[in-house]
Amino acid sequence: MREVSFGQYYPSNSAVHKMDARVKLLLTIAFIVMVFLVKSLYAYIAIGVFILLTTLVSRVPVLKVLKSIKAIIFIVVIMSIINLFANAEGKVLCSWWIFTITDGGIITAVNLALRLIFLVMGTSLLTYTTTPMELTDGMESLMYPLKLIKVPTHDIAIIMSIALRFIPILMEEVDKIMMAQKARGACFDRGGLLQRAKALLPVLIPLFVSAFRRADELALALDARCYNATPNRTKYKKATLAIRDLIATLITGIFIVLVVAINNNFWGLY
Amino acid sequence: MEMQTENKNIVIEIQSLSYDYRNAEGEPIARGVRNVTLNIAKGEFCVLLGHNGSGKSTLAKLLNGFLLPDEGSVKVNGIDTTDEKRIYDIRSKIGMVFQNPDNQMVASIIEDDLAFGPENLGVPREEIETRITWALETVNMSEHRHRSPNKLSGGQKQRIAIASVLSMLPEVLVLDESTAMLDPKGRAEVMETALRLNKEKGMTVILITHYMDEAIKADKVIVLNEGEVVLTGSPSEVFSQKEIIKKASLELPVATSISLSLREMGYNVDFSLTDKQLAESICKLK
Amino acid sequence: MQIKVEGLKYTYSPKTPFEKVALDDISFTINEGDTIGIIGSTGSGKSTLCQHFNALIRISHGKIFVGDMELHSKKLDLGVLRKTVGMLFQYPEYQLFADTVKDDVEFGPLNFGMPKEEVGELAKYALELTGLDFDAVKDKSPFELSGGQKRRAAIAGVIASRPEILVLDEPTAGLDPQGKKEILDLVKKLKESYVKTVIMISHNMDEIAEYCNRVIVLNDSKLIYDTTPRELFSNPEKLKETGLEVPHVVAISSMLKEGGIDLGETPLTKEEFISLLTRRLKCEK
Numbered sequence: 001m002r003e004v005s006f007g008q009y010y011p012s013n014s015a016v017h018k019m020d021a022r023v024k025l026l027l028t029i030a031f032i033v034m035v036f037l038v039k040s041l042y043a044y045i046a047i048g049v050f051i052l053l054t055t056l057v058s059r060v061p062v063l064k065v066l067k068s069i070k071a072i073i074f075i076v077v078i079m080s081i082i083n084l085f086a087n088a089e090g091k092v093l094c095s096w097w098i099f100t101i102t103d104g105g106i107i108t109a110v111n112l113a114l115r116l117i118f119l120v121m122g123t124s125l126l127t128y129t130t131t132p133m134e135l136t137d138g139m140e141s142l143m144y145p146l147k148l149i150k151v152p153t154h155d156i157a158i159i160m161s162i163a164l165r166f167i168p169i170l171m172e173e174v175d176k177i178m179m180a181q182k183a184r185g186a187c188f189d190r191g192g193l194l195q196r197a198k199a200l201l202p203v204l205i206p207l208f209v210s211a212f213r214r215a216d217e218l219a220l221a222l223d224a225r226c227y228n229a230t231p232n233r234t235k236y237k238k239a240t241l242a243i244r245d246l247i248a249t250l251i252t253g254i255f256i257v258l259v260v261a262i263n264n265n266f267w268g269l270y
Numbered sequence: 271m272e273m274q275t276e277n278k279n280i281v282i283e284i285q286s287l288s289y290d291y292r293n294a295e296g297e298p299i300a301r302g303v304r305n306v307t308l309n310i311a312k313g314e315f316c317v318l319l320g321h322n323g324s325g326k327s328t329l330a331k332l333l334n335g336f337l338l339p340d341e342g343s344v345k346v347n348g349i350d351t352t353d354e355k356r357i358y359d360i361r362s363k364i365g366m367v368f369q370n371p372d373n374q375m376v377a378s379i380i381e382d383d384l385a386f387g388p389e390n391l392g393v394p395r396e397e398i399e400t401r402i403t404w405a406l407e408t409v410n411m412s413e414h415r416h417r418s419p420n421k422l423s424g425g426q427k428q429r430i431a432i433a434s435v436l437s438m439l440p441e442v443l444v445l446d447e448s449t450a451m452l453d454p455k456g457r458a459e460v461m462e463t464a465l466r467l468n469k470e471k472g473m474t475v476i477l478i479t480h481y482m483d484e485a486i487k488a489d490k491v492i493v494l495n496e497g498e499v500v501l502t503g504s505p506s507e508v509f510s511q512k513e514i515i516k517k518a519s520l521e522l523p524v525a526t527s528i529s530l531s532l533r534e535m536g537y538n539v540d541f542s543l544t545d546k547q548l549a550e551s552i553c554k555l556k
Numbered sequence: 557m558q559i560k561v562e563g564l565k566y567t568y569s570p571k572t573p574f575e576k577v578a579l580d581d582i583s584f585t586i587n588e589g590d591t592i593g594i595i596g597s598t599g600s601g602k603s604t605l606c607q608h609f610n611a612l613i614r615i616s617h618g619k620i621f622v623g624d625m626e627l628h629s630k631k632l633d634l635g636v637l638r639k640t641v642g643m644l645f646q647y648p649e650y651q652l653f654a655d656t657v658k659d660d661v662e663f664g665p666l667n668f669g670m671p672k673e674e675v676g677e678l679a680k681y682a683l684e685l686t687g688l689d690f691d692a693v694k695d696k697s698p699f700e701l702s703g704g705q706k707r708r709a710a711i712a713g714v715i716a717s718r719p720e721i722l723v724l725d726e727p728t729a730g731l732d733p734q735g736k737k738e739i740l741d742l743v744k745k746l747k748e749s750y751v752k753t754v755i756m757i758s759h760n761m762d763e764i765a766e767y768c769n770r771v772i773v774l775n776d777s778k779l780i781y782d783t784t785p786r787e788l789f790s791n792p793e794k795l796k797e798t799g800l801e802v803p804h805v806v807a808i809s810s811m812l813k814e815g816g817i818d819l820g821e822t823p824l825t826k827e828e829f830i831s832l833l834t835r836r837l838k839c840e841k
Contacts, residue, residue, distance in 0.1 A: 451730060454760075
């Protein structure tokens with residue numbers, strides 16, 4: 001019933017969708033590194049514009065990408081608040097009891113919040129435009145060097161694909177079990193932290209039992225479909241690099257240079 | 271018996287098969303199946319009927335070597351399921367669909383799920399492409415090829431699960447309680463698909479169920495109780511054994527039950543399996 | 557205790573591209589003593605409607621009264637409501653969680669603040685009512701029970717707090733014929749104890765015909781029939797338009813009617829069918 005937006009593929013025929021998953025993965029990683037390196041507000045604005053443009057090109061509704069933030073908004077708020085008070089550098093703006101807010105604190109908090117938000121928006125844009133299968137195949141392919149030292153990259157890829165598929169199913173299951181226990185008078189939003197954690201047991205235990213049951217059945221289904229039958233497994237979807245991947249890499253590369261330049265105030269904007 | 275082994279029409283041959291569930295020490299803790307002897311011929315639509323815990327799913331798991339016999343043997347196309355080297359020959363020939371449609375899909379895009387089996391078998395890419403197209407057409411789900419299975423109805427998901435094993439080109443389709451969790455519409459969809467595969471493509475189907483309405487459509491019904499085969503035969507042969515059916519904790523189809531009661535009361539109605547048969551037969555009384 | 561639903565509307569994910577109307581202007585009344593069947597194809601809004609009865613879904617438009625409780629009111633005491641309206645979900649055995657069956661059954665009553673001394677008795681009574689042997693199962697882990705026993709234990713967990721109204725969402729799903737019959741007989745037995753009203757979602761028309769005195773049909777989020785099973789099934793053609801089936805005996809009798817044998821009344825069970833038919837055939841002679 002609930003829309004689980006994190007990690008859901010949004011089908012479309014856009015240029016971003018058609019890109020090679022490996023390229024998208026690498027670009028996303030580059031994007032994340034960049035987000036964590038920049039500090040200036042102008043650079044953030046540039047990143048925001050970049051995400052917006054990419055979203056428009058990908059034809060994923062902007063609202064959907066924004067919705068992905070909802071899942072982490074709680075963490076963002078908590079982390080920001082901690083940072084707000086933990087950082088005591090700079091000019092004191094107001095002070096009450098043991099709490100002091102400084103402009104340094106505000107800047108750190110905003111920085112952190114924006115980083116997390118961009119991080120989630122960037123990765124969910126990746127998962128919206130790439131099917132989990134492409135994604136895991138892409139990862140498998142990028143992990144190729146590990147295969148040489150006998151790391152079972154293929155099994156890892158399958159595990160990731162299955163995990164992605166079961167996230168929405170298990171989320172729905174949590175909803176159902178919570179409702180059922182609420183109907184038996186359970187209360188999840190009362191009492192202290194310990195009490196709340198304890199109240200979650202009637203949800204977590206059935207959830208684990210169910211996850212194990214599903215895993216059992218899934219293992220049978222994998223075997224029934226000859227998983228690991230031959231080492232010469234074929235691949236239905238073969239990824240090939242195209243011109244568009246090159247162009248996308250160039251654009252992203254230029255953009256990263258641009259942001260770094262803005263961040264270091266290359267043009268003396270501020 | 272020798273004759274039957276040579277008969278090319280037999281796909282699955284089960285000889286005095288017994289299996290018990292055991293604990294870690296190897297002591298039997300629950301009965302699986304006991305002394306089952308059974309042949310399933312090519313192109314047959316076969317229903318395994320029994321109450322929950324009667325051993326029908328155990329029997330299914332013995333068919334493709336998930337479980338191995340304590341006694342007796344199971345042969346698929348003449349290959350013994352204990353032959354480790356050829357286990358994947360057996361599994362690719364027996365397409366198995368399970369109860370919960372959500373717990374048997376590995377991919378988040380339908381065509382990727384269909385590709386999984388043939389990929390594992392090392393089928394070339396172009397061939398996989400053809401098989402996917404064919405399998406989706408067969409279950410009437412072609413337009414969903416690039417979509418996610420999450421938003422489908424239960425019946426549609428099960429049809430995809432069927433297509434996902436069809437892409438391995440199996441000879442036998444085993445539906446292990448695949449209709450149990452569906453609503454009547456979904457059940458009808460799966461039933462229609464299985465019957466069509468059987469009638470049009472000559473697919474051998476083994477349907478495991480406890481719905482009598484599904485059993486009456488079979489060529490052969492096998493009734494299990496406490497791990498033993500208590501009845502085998504055509505639906506009319508099986509459902510005329512009122513007492514044995516009752517003892518196996520099953521019910522007669524409604525029309526059958528009414529027709530038998532009327533006959534006991536002295537009315538000359540035909541033994542009926544379907545509502546239509548019964549109605550027509552009653553109309554003749556007039 | 558009466559349940560009164562007035563102009564109930566519900567929309568999932570309102571004001572987003574995923575907006576989906578689940579209930580559209582539903583009004584009806586359930587009287588004390590009713591065993592009411594709620595039918596409709598999957599996605600017609602049955603579960604959404606039932607989750608409103610004990611405020612698992614809060615009302616966004618319209619009103620629901622359960623006795624003198626107003627479910628649309630902000631001051632609603634959820635504890636009292638949920639103790640009054642018990643709700644059994646689909647495949648309830650998947651909600652079992654406690655170390656022992658007894659603890660699991662006592663979970664509800666304890667949550668509702670019933671006195672500790674009484675709770676043990678309530679659990680015992682509930683478990684025995686469902687046909688389980690209290691002494692044999694009380695200290696067992698619920699996960700050790702067989703499939704049928706698990707479902708009974710889960711039902712005991714819902715009825716232990718003595719709800720006056722019991723909502724059942726497909727209580728027989730996944731069971732074999734005998735299991736189905738046992739659960740339905742249990743529901744009948746419950747109605748002879750403290751449960752006064754039963755609301756049952758089902759896809760099985762034979763069950764509805766045999767066990768319910770009233771039936772509500774939802775189609776495309778709208779309530780299209782509020783009547784008795786006999787009334788509803790006396791017009792099988794109309795029902796089929798909504799994608800629903802009719803009970804076997806109804807199908808047979810309507811085919812008989814076409815063949816010139818009018819039973820006069822719509823049968824709901826095999827026994828009724830046989831007695832109507834034999835009476836009719838005797839007249840003929």
